[in-house]
Amino acid sequence: MTTFALIDGNNFYVSCERVFNPKLEGKPVVVLSNNDGCAVARSLEVKALGVKMGTPWFQMQDLARKHGIIALSSNYTLYADLSNRMMSVLGTFSPHQEVYSIDECFLALDGFNIDLTAYGQVIRQRVHRWTGIPVCVGIGPSKTLAKLANHIAKKRPEWKSVCDLGTLSEQDLNTLLDSIEVGEVWGVGSRIREKLATLQIHTVLALKQADSGLIRRQFSVVMERTVMELRGISCLALEEVAPAKQQIMCSRSFGAPVMLLTELREAVTSYATRAAEKLRRQSSVAGAVHVFISTSPFREKNPQYSQGLTIPLPDATSDTLKLVKAVLWGLKHIYRPGYRYVKAGVMLMDIAPAATQQNSLFADEVAEESTVQLMQTMDMINRKMGKDSIFLASAGIRKHWQMKRGNKSPSYTTNWDELAEVR
């Protein structure tokens, strides 16, 4: 019998902010996306006001004034550090862990011959005590059920933040599943939910009891697997080692619209630089790069233009210089003057492990070796001396286009000059 636990931080970004700023406790808090655009995390108080995920900040201004909503710019440095601490604490509770996202992870609890609800409480208290992050624990015989259990633990106070579906009789479990809307199931998005509705499947129980063959024909094997998982048959194994990314994307919105090619060149250079760093960190090379620019779809009165171009590379590489050169070449081809660009991005594609790289007939291996060394040196300096200690001059030095982050909290845990203060 397999047993999985899903542990997930409550309103993770908001909780991170509250660790170092107790003033935010009990107050309505939202964390906004890059450029202070939309809500990406909401405290319970804000959820209670009916603010949906992804609501643009300008749309909640009135509500914010009325209820004193505190809006914070996202501080991903802080969230990443607290996430690492949380995952590392959680890792001590099972020999098998899959970090699923910045704020959630699966643990395998197979063969743990103990009271799992009590164990879940220990996990919860330890993470909260050690890192300051409140979490909920969901336990079930499949990953899909563990995720659903986590949802129950979070939404229904009677479970006290830990829900082990294994403690329920088949009948009680079905009653519970009948009370949950089918859209809460892992992998059931809005489009699938609509289609399920046409088949009169509205609750989790209805999906669990649906004819799996019908589901496969109407949807896919993936959905059929979800049905099996709901029945307690584990089909999805734990992925302990995150597979190397097949695509690496780096794109941002600008702080203010950009019209000039020179400024776009700076932006895409620094995005390509960042993406190349990620590429080297996973010891991979890219065979192609994609660059795109676009105007704002929200400013309907302005002329609209958005274009992208994929540039295949003669030799797969992780060399920042070569990638930037390709990206700038592509940018020159897609750039049209006269538009107000608000976004640009770079995507590395065709990614393969550097070790299995095949060189072209004309590759200059000696030069190759020296650029590898140059890149390693660059990465090392930037790791030691801080981000962007050295960078390509084409990334620009003033960076007018950089993001707005008006109300970002300090990097409490990663910058000695920004430690939290205590009186």
Place this chain on the structure above:
Amino acid sequence: MLTMKQEKWGGPRPGAGRKPASEPTVTIRVPVSHKETLVALVQRMKTSPPVRIPDWLEMLPLAEQTPPRTIPLMSHSVRAGFPSPADDYVEKRIDLNEELIQHREATFFLRVRGHSMVGAGIDDGDELIVDRAIKPEHGRIVVAAVDGELTVKRFYQRGGAVKLVAESPEFPDIELKDGQEMVIWGVVTKIIKSV
């Protein structure tokens, strides 16, 4: 009719004469005293097969038969001569993270503002190492969240009374009033001072 013309007369007949030696020979001069030894040696080489080096041994040069070497933490390269007497005492350099931090995930650095704890040697501008994993006990210096502020004080817990005690006459103790909430954030384990 085919006629054969004899081109040459006389000469050696094939197959005639003494059987040839197995290989060409040379005549050498040896000291008389060694003659018997050398004759015996040649005789023995004729009767017993020569020593052969097995193939696998030839395939592996000596260097590759040794396991991959790990690099020692620190050591002198050994020269011919007297080895360094310090070699047996080599140890890893001190790592402050290891010495000062007990629970890596639960440890945070905070900076002190103000003078409420001068009596405990905590001054304005000092950095504190705070471990959230340690249980706060009576008498320890703790960081607590009181009324939305992080504050550093000594934790007093005796006979049902809980308070935070400042170590400066200018600051009153913080006693929990009704409806007031206090959360112990972590326990101070070290103070970092600049001198």
